Amino acid sequence: MSALRRVTGMGIAGSLALALLTGGCVLAATAGPREAQATGLLGVQQMMNGLPQVEKTIVVATNYVSVNSALQGVSQQVSLTPANLDDVTAQLHRDFGAGPLPLAPQTADWTAMTSGPRGVISSLPALQGIPAQVEVTYPYPVTDHIRLVAGSMPDTSPASGIQVVVTAQTASAWGLRPGSRVAVIAPLQTTISGNGPPSPSFKLNLDVTGIVEPTDPDSSFWKADPLLAAPNLYVSQSKLWEGAFIADPGEIATMQEIFGLAGLSIRWEFPVATAGLRAQAPALYSEMKQFTLQTPQLTGLLAPMSNALSTSSALLGPLATLVAVSNGVNVLLWMVYVGLAVAGVVMMLLAARMVAARRSAEMAVRRARGASLAHLFWRGSFGAAVAGVPAAALAWTLAVLLVPGPGPTGWVAWWPGIATLAVAVLGPGVAAAWQHRLPRRRRSVGRERARWRRRWATRVIFEVTACAAAIGGIIVLRRQGGGGDLYTSAAPLLVAVPAVIVVLRLYQPLLRGLARASARRRGVIGFLGLTRAAQATATLALPAITLVLTLTMAAFTIMVRDAVVRGEIAASWQETGADVALTYSPGFGAGPAAVRAFAAVPGVQHAATAVELPLDLTGGERVTAIAVDPASYAALVASTEGYSPVSPALLTQVPGQAAVPVLASPAAAAILGRQGSVPIAAQQGLPALRVRVSGELQSTPALPGGGTFLVLPLSAIGGVGAPVNVMLLTGPSIDVSRLHAVQATMPGADDLTITTRSQVLQELTGAPLQHGTFLIFTLAIVCALALALAVMLLELALSTADRELTMAKLATMGLDERQRVRLSVLEAFPAIAASAVAAVACAIALPRLVAPAINLSAFTQSQTSVPLRPDFASFLLPLAGLLVVTVIALAYEIRSRRGRVAATLRA
Incomplete structure (x- = not known):
């Protein structure tokens, strides 16, 4: 020791x-x-x-014509070999993997040459006369991505066509098996293996040798081209089958000879290793953007084809959002x-x-x-x-x-x-x-006065400069729309600078005035306490600044955290419209028994049904008609948050009037007009209606996404029997598992979607950025309050010696222990009160000054603004706690020095 x-x-x-x-x-x-x-x-x-895995790749694409032109010119046809493809893959993999974005092992990379769609001219009974077109793909390497289930892999290329394999889904849909032959329309300039002039026939045979299945159906190999795994029946004004065949691994030269000049596309795929990511989103986005803006550079014999390559990735969009x-x-x-x-x-x-x-x-x-x-x-x-x-x-x-x-x-x-x-x-x-x-040497009175004036002027200049710098930082922050450097990021503290300066300027004159007023009253506690507090300006400055800074930081952090919580709750209401939203697919709906069963689920306090139908108005505009029961719908809206209230009287039809009263969104009200009634022709199984706008609604829980809508009474379409396709439930503790159990017993359960607000809110609050930021907020609040407590204890410690001597003198003059405690508390209380006043001023000013530069949509995933509101409890309660700690500390200090008055005076 x-x-x-x-x-x-x-x-x-x-x-x-x-x-x-x-x-x-x-x-x-x-x-x-x-x-x-x-x-x-x-x-x-x-x-x-x-x-999905297909989006977690880097794609380098080109076409055979561009490669042929870059390598040897359009007059002479070239042929890429597997060794050429391996060379390009290795160079691109090395370049792409050199940055912060890790790539999967090179064995996961693959290349594909894909022809354009070729019309099928063979008669395939399974297609039932529907025309078909097929593309031929040469993937390399292919052995790790397919598994043979029937037939055999191609071994030699026939002289009259290409040997291929197909997936089990394609074989089943098109009626193919090993040994089948599919004839397609060949390109105009078709040569087979370089044997002679272009073929006079416009038919190309595709011989099916085997049936395969994917080893990993979710891999980018199968998802990059969905037709590779299964054919697609395209339905528009007419029907068309689309499919893809996989060419023999040894037919790379044949693919280029047949399809090269007819639109043969070439692509390299490089999957990303997500498990090895150790970089932040800005670095990844910058690297990915650089990849897409720059042309890949190759070396060696294939260097001339660099300008024919283009890079893209589906990761660019999600990374930009992140x-x-x-x-x-x-x-x-x-x-x-x-x-x-x-x-x-x-x-x-x-x-x-x-x-x-x-x-x-x-x-x-x-x-x-x-x-x-x-x-x-x-x-x-x-x-x-x-x-x-x-x-x-x-x-x-x-x-x-x-x-x-x-x-x-x-x-x-x-x-x-x-x-x-x-x-x-x-x-x-x-x-x-x-x-x-x-x-310093003792100076004359005149020189001391001049020195005092210089010190006063220096202090004034310093305070004015500090206030100007604080105001300038806040202005820059608001104009930039966000921080990013030390100056603007200190905005919450910059708000506290003028408040501290004003409080310190007013602190001493105010206390001296209170001390003079207390001198006329009986008792010495008030006068001594206020006088000593007024004389402590020099020792007060730094603790007061620190206390205001810590309280301002705590208040700002709590304000932001509370605003985020409110914004997330509002966003969950805006996305679901109720605590539980049940929506049916188009053409389906719930009957009366299903409505009663869902409304009877434990925890449901309010239930409302709606029939949503798209309606075409006379001018060609389309609106969404929402037919509801006015009473139950109004009660449900009243139990939600963020939606315009509904008055049932506005949806009640007046006797003698044929027009149906409706509540319209602002856009719908502008279309219909506010005067008179508007006819709506019969459509969607509804009779002809005449409506009049009785009021406007900014939003409705039946259509949480917003839009152009009309809310009308269900009685207006009651005789039609349209099915209920939307049902809204509210209640703080709805039994969601019971809801799903009821859904399972209802017909058309697969066409019903149940969305719960609690699940939406959990997704918002459980996001990594949200969770981690709230941990940082909690750390900041705890640290700020701990610093505030340490400030008070240090302030008391700084004045311990002076206070001990003063209390010893007062004890010899007859002040008892309780009076000395009251005097010590009164001496320390003005500093806490001054800090409280400055902190309150900062808390009131912060939302008005800093809020325009803060965007909380990153947390709420919504464009709805979330206002910052002062939370006075966030710093008044800590101040009350500091005052309690101060009283306890002073009382303990005075009692612990009991009996040491004489020793203190001798010292």
């Missing part, structure tokens, strides 16, 4: 307190960026896992990072003052013995480093253990922790050197 005191000058308790404070600030500064990195990586992985979402989240995270880092740095400045105050006597003795300011600086910094550096290293290790995985790179990852540690280590040395610098 004595050795530790000689090194640090603070003993075990002081060293441990400084280590805990330094470690906590460094942990908050390092764990936040790591959690954001892990959250972004998890978002990329979840996005990749949700995509980058946009990540950018919206990063704006908020940057604000949290910068706020915590600045608050931590200011906190360590306050701790440096405390360390310098505790070592003041030691440094004074060293200074009296001839020590230089550099020596005092070294002693103070070395003592802080002994306590702070191990704590910082432990905090960094703890951050790595709590948030495993690759951390962020670059200065963004290191500067918050390094800055916090630097202030923790160097701050006590600077404070000690400044405190024990040589005193």
